[in-house]
Amino acid sequence: MKNWLFRIYMYLMKIGARFTKIRENKIVVLNGAGRSGSNGYLFAKYMKKNHPEYEITVVEPWPSSHLPLSTWREIGAAKFILTTHQPFKIHAKQVNIQFWHGIPLKRMGIMANNTKRKTDMRNAKLWQKNADVVCSNSDLYETLMSACCAIETTKYQKVGFPRLDALKHPALSKAQLLTALFKVQDEQAQIAIYMPTFRYEMEDEQIMAQIKAGNFFALPDFDAESLNESLKAKHQYLIVKLHPYEMQLLGMQTSHYSNIAYLNNDYLFAHDYDLYELLGNTDMLITDYSSIYFDYLILDKPIIFVTNYLRQYEQKRGLLLGPYEEVVPGICVKTQADLLAGLSAPDRKQQKRQYWLHLTNQLQHESACAAIYTLMANQY
Structure with missing residues (x-):
């Protein structure tokens, strides 16, 4: 109606x-x-x-x-x-x-x-x-x-696409981004950003319950304290950018952890930024089934894919390219242990990233x- x-x-x-x-x-x-x-x-x-x-x-x-x-x-x-x-x-x-x-x-x-x-x-x-x-x-x-x-x-x-112009020419330097979101200065800093797709459409109450409880990755072995300590030890910082519905479900606009920060639309509107004007000075992308990774290829930086609900997502909505684990130009993880190992491992996927970049962006x-x-x- x-x-x-x-x-x-x-x-x-x-x-x-x-x-x-x-x-x-x-x-x-x-x-x-x-x-x-x-x-x-x-x-x-x-x-x-x-x-x-x-x-x-x-x-x-x-x-x-x-x-x-x-x-x-x-x-x-x-x-x-x-x-x-x-x-x-x-x-x-x-x-x-x-x-x-x-x-x-x-x-x-x-x-x-x-x-x-x-x-x-x-x-x-x-x-x-x-x-x-x-x-x-x-x-x-x-x-x-x-x-x-x-x-x-x-x-x-x-x-x-105009968004790629912004990705190539960030509005903030890496130091400014670190200060704005984490209130720190760290010359050794590596900044990762986590951007999943809209997971509500999987219609899984278990996933939504995990996010509501603070498990923004919806990983089976999630431990925020352990994650933060691991990030801190390696001078790594994690920006979490969820869909607005999931941010509302999470119920927290600010993180309680030193090396994890939530980025919400209120911040972007207040400062007249689009997310892509900040994204260019991150060092790594973590995503799942979001097409943002195609855009991120122009930066030639590591990408990690969280795939613990891959089969469920393929059945509910479906993907245009597959098999997924063979297509994506980065490591696939299903647990926090796998994720932490991926954050510590050297990147070996540059050749695959370049291959997909040439397929998805023919413009010079x-x-x-x-x-x-x-x-x-x-x-x-």
Whole structure:
């Protein structure tokens, strides 16, 4: 019932905004990616700094049923509508540039195990109708996206993703990041960041109970005190960035441990950062089934994969590439003991990282933001 009401609301608001005159220099970013590698938010920052002749409005969160009519009129006035999730526009004369929010690793749309055919077909039609440009950085990306969303090949433009610009040019130095999150100075420091996928969709109460109890890794032998002591002994620091739902479930905004820090969206919003503006000065990524690891490849730094719920995740939603343990360019761990061993071991996966980097990023230009601006200015 709520879905139907929301769709009616969206339809009525689109009608109300349709009579607004389009302004040639107006850009609206519909940001559904928050501050976790948001191409839309980062592109808006670039445009405000480098092209003040354009009028930029960032609408977030998106979609929302709480937007005032004035915001809808801003959307209706935009020549360019940039989206991080479903393609959207009000007028046929508007140009929708689809950024999306990651290279797909998890199955989605018509490829997923946990979606409905009717919904998948409706979403595929939205891509066909509303997406004018789909930003890309590789043939592999286009193949994976089209497999999931039935996108025509003519819509793709290999211009890259703004989030990778931020990853290559961090807003904070490593020392500043260490001071901001851990309140320490340590010239020997190694900073790891843990970013899992949204685990709630596995619908496993046991996993959620472990996270609520403080076991953010959901590992069978988790011991936070032991983990912290091991990190401390090796001058290692762990940033934990969970999905907002899991952070709320955890119930703690600050860590009680010297070498473990929680990074939440409140901090990012308060300091006007996107996560990717900090990520470049970390030394190691720990993840599970999140596609963030594809982006992290450009840094050529170690990646550890937590795979204790791999089979369950494959059954519930599914992955686009496999076998998983053979595909991923890093060691796979299922226990805290394995994780600690991985944090201590020298990295031997550089060649595999480079292999996957060449498959997932064929672009050589310095700035995706500049390439996207050029596309907008010259072709539209």
